[in-house]
Amino acid sequence: MALIVHKYGGTSMGSTERIRNVAKRVAKWHRAGHQMVVVPSAMSGETNRLLGLAKELQPAKADDAVLRELDMLASTGEQVSVGLLALALQAEGVPAVSYAGWQVPVHTNSAYTKARIDSIEDQRVRKDLAAGKVVVITGFQGVDETGNITTLGRGGSDTSAVAVAAAMKAAECLIYTDVDGVYTTDPRVVPEARRLSTVSFEEMLEMASMGSKVLQIRSVEFAGKYQVPLRVLSSFTPWDIPIAEEAASGTLITFEEDEKMEQAVVSGIAFNRDEAKISILGVPDRPGIAYQILGAVADANIEVDVIIQNVSHEGKTDFSFTVHRNDYARTVDVLKTKVAASLGTDRIEGDTKICKVSIVGIGMRSHVGIASKMFRALSEEGINIQMISTSEIKTSVVIDEKYMELAVRALHRAFDLDQPAA
Amino acid sequence: MALIVHKYGGTSMGSTERIRNVAKRVAKWHRAGHQMVVVPSAMSGETNRLLGLAKELQPAKADDAVLRELDMLASTGEQVSVGLLALALQAEGVPAVSYAGWQVPVHTNSAYTKARIDSIEDQRVRKDLAAGKVVVITGFQGVDETGNITTLGRGGSDTSAVAVAAAMKAAECLIYTDVDGVYTTDPRVVPEARRLSTVSFEEMLEMASMGSKVLQIRSVEFAGKYQVPLRVLSSFTPWDIPIAEEAASGTLITFEEDEKMEQAVVSGIAFNRDEAKISILGVPDRPGIAYQILGAVADANIEVDVIIQNVSHEGKTDFSFTVHRNDYARTVDVLKTKVAASLGTDRIEGDTKICKVSIVGIGMRSHVGIASKMFRALSEEGINIQMISTSEIKTSVVIDEKYMELAVRALHRAFDLDQPAA
Known part of the structure; x- marks a missing residue:
């Protein structure tokens, strides 16, 4: 009723x-x-x-x-x-x-x-x-x-x-x-x-x-x-x-967030092979650099997904991000024509043969060691991680596209997702 | 504008x-x-x-x-x-x-x-x-x-x-x-x-x-x-x-009603061959007789178009009306089963091979002799008129179906409708 x-x-x-x-x-x-x-x-x-x-x-x-x-x-x-x-x-x-x-x-x-x-x-x-x-x-x-x-x-x-x-x-x-x-x-x-x-x-x-x-x-x-x-x-x-x-x-x-949900630390494995990775190497590590790069990309109406900037080494850093595979060529073009000169680097590298695999789970918020368990599972399969991005309830990695199914299956098993819920 | x-x-x-x-x-x-x-x-x-x-x-x-x-x-x-x-x-x-x-x-x-x-x-x-x-x-x-x-x-x-x-x-x-x-x-x-x-x-x-x-x-x-x-x-x-x-x-x-319209006495000739005629002969001429007949027909959800009742002769009259041809058989049945006995007559006649031809014109209201001109035109063609019905701006006749085209053409000519308007 x-x-x-x-x-x-x-x-x-x-x-x-x-x-x-x-x-x-x-x-x-x-x-x-x-x-x-x-x-x-x-x-x-x-x-x-x-x-x-x-x-x-x-x-x-x-x-x-x-x-x-x-x-x-x-x-x-x-x-x-x-x-x-x-x-x-x-x-x-x-x-x-x-x-x-x-x-x-x-x-x-x-x-x-x-x-x-x-x-x-x-x-x-x-x-x-x-x-x-x-x-x-x-x-x-x-x-x-x-x-x-x-x-x-x-x-x-x-x-x-x-x-x-x-x-x-x-x-x-x-x-x-x-x-x-x-x-x-x-x-x-x-x-x-x-x-x-x-x-x-x-x-x-x-x-x-x-x-x-x-x-x-x-x-x-x-x-x-x-x-x-x-x-x-x-x-x-x-x-x-x-x-x-x-x-x-x-x-x-x-x-x-009931108890049952807290028990399942990772609920699912998501994946996506529609993306491409682009890196700019040897970028000067100074304020405004991210905006300088991504502002030009946004101006071209290109959506960016994962963004990674590493700690700098001798005043230089590497800047990487992913875009939709369809936007790859256009993005590289924008970087070469509008960004590279002012950055003082033309070391732009890219790869369209990548995929993104994520573990998702609300329980990750209160559990430590989930990400490292993910990385271990991938390493045990010999899968190299190219990029890592994390949020409160999700950890994503970018890997070689050819390992996608292998990675998804390994993670599915590692987090006991093929077992009936407790 | x-x-x-x-x-x-x-x-x-x-x-x-x-x-x-x-x-x-x-x-x-x-x-x-x-x-x-x-x-x-x-x-x-x-x-x-x-x-x-x-x-x-x-x-x-x-x-x-x-x-x-x-x-x-x-x-x-x-x-x-x-x-x-x-x-x-x-x-x-x-x-x-x-x-x-x-x-x-x-x-x-x-x-x-x-x-x-x-x-x-x-x-x-x-x-x-x-x-x-x-x-x-x-x-x-x-x-x-x-x-x-x-x-x-x-x-x-x-x-x-x-x-x-x-x-x-x-x-x-x-x-x-x-x-x-x-x-x-x-x-x-x-x-x-x-x-x-x-x-x-x-x-x-x-x-x-x-x-x-x-x-x-x-x-x-x-x-x-x-x-x-x-x-x-x-x-x-x-x-x-x-x-x-x-x-x-x-x-x-x-x-x-402008002047021009007044000049055209008859504007058009309408016709319809979807109807059938039904007559009840020797009906006692007393109050309520029309209702007695048509009430039964209406109760059967049959629509009636032209209705004619002639002056009586020795206390008896003839009552005629037209219905849609599709309703003809059903109407005759209603009359025979529900009306005839109480009227004291079974002289019900009908004809499905009729048509209705009408002259229509707003000028008829102020012109005499229009109807007789119509009847003369039909008589000159040897067409017998079976029923006549008139309204303010229309005169209709029921005639044998086979004369329909002839009648329409004769009337069209008689009222100068094939001539350009003055």
Whole structure:
């Protein structure tokens, strides 16, 4: 008997047959006595279809007036979904009503195509829930203060669902997706990878940014900020599996640091082979040098990930960083043409055949020796570490790309991630 | 330098190429200094696609909750159109902004799928027009007082356009469609049929109900009520024809009875071969007899068109009426089983091979002898008249179906409709 938010992705809403299955699943939860709010995405392919039509017509330059119309257009995809899902629920004998973002309303700023949610009014939805209705709300969209439709950007339906759950103080927000949870690492690399039954939202943030593309990172931030218990689970289970089983499946992303979480020092191994490493050797060790280098890179709109500067030796130091592999050539060019001369060095070296491997775990905060255990495991496999970067709950190393799978498997084993949780 | 409303149908909006043409046409009017409001329909086929999806999912019984969701769904078709048209206008270098019905807002009652417009607020639109923008408004839809989306029913975009024109006190509302105006009669029957440069809205009402399916009849009623000059014109002319030429094309539906209209006594010949005639002979001529007969027919949800009752002879009369041909057999059955016995007659006769031919003209009100001129023209062709029905601006006859084309041509000639207007 709780207030529950379900979120279904575009694949789950991809056909009338699938929408009927979503309706049956939601109806099951409703009949079990829960107050249900459902946030579906647009039918898969629909948003691309709409934006494709726009692309044929829109001006070359996308100013605010253009972006406003793109939101007007794209928001219809979700409106179709909520209408169809409400009808399917009614056909299941469940009273249901749908709302577009502006009807709730979901208030956002006016940053068309990438708006931020300011607040969500809950009165209208609460009234319907009290009347025994399932409420179906469009994801991905809201309304600004002058009544213009806004969208939250790609994947924004996850964020919408979490925001609605926060506003309604929902007991849990269930994100139905095409994976069955968050894993200790990618099962394609480590067959022994285990599904985590819980993960902290901070770990999830680190995992998500490292390439575990399970959830929109913004939705995780939102869940953390408003302390919304968030569960990622599979939409491919039969709709009629027992609720108790379904409610315990997937991975719960929690904001509370319970005891169990403290026990698991490292929760997962993330990796990423999309990066390239660049080093400038023999840089004079004087104030402002980092800005001099990275300012030029930022000016070229290139994002930098890991940054390392070593202690100096005889007034000279080595400066290294990683960028996306696609930006490698351009970055080297920027350094050679705009930075090298003023630094008095042209010793710029780079390597695109690297990868980044990270151990992530909220327990690292209170445990010493985790990083050195990581380094030992890698050294036992003969893997040379090129760069090291650490944060509170993550330690990353840059290594030769060819060792990636070996490193991930070694670390997965070293931290006992292939063993069932205690 | 006037405020002009353009309305484009689904065919005109049927592809991005066609939408681009609409944009070019509107841009031409905008550049000539007019304040432009545009009301486009959904892209052709889109509303059917959406309602087709709904049909697969919706409950068997369409209660209010179901109809509400159908409106939620169907209204997206027009929202896509306004977004795309606004983008195409922007690409033409014309500032443009689109609004859904709820954003204007267009206030309606809550009769989902067939709502009536209560009022339209004009402040937001006026502000944009004053700022030099073209305003694109969804047809077919509005919002009720509790913020639910409503639709006006099929063809409602014509009505939306006229209602917007009325609210904005537009100089003229131009309905672009796939015919180039209102004709004296169907050119397929009478090759000499002429396009009317003007027609009164009352004549248009009679023409429309007789089968000249140029405009939604509700939109014509609306135009009459709010005295909106309405022009029907072709969307197939090149977008870059001179404005003066375009503005004088098609047919202007006026609410003022100017001199010119008084001169044209008969404006057009309408006809309809979808009806069947039914007579009950030897009916006792006593009060309540018409109700006794037609009440039973109405109870069976059968619509009746022409109704004739002759003067009685020896306390008996003959009672005749026409129904849609599809309802003929059912009507005869109702009469035989539910009416005949109590009337004391079983002399029920019918004929499905009839047609109705009408002359329509606002000038008939002040001219005598028009009907007899009609009857003479028919008699000169040897056409027997089976039923006659008259109203203020229309005289209809029911004749043998095989004479239909002959009758229409004879009347067209008799009333000089093939001659250029004086």
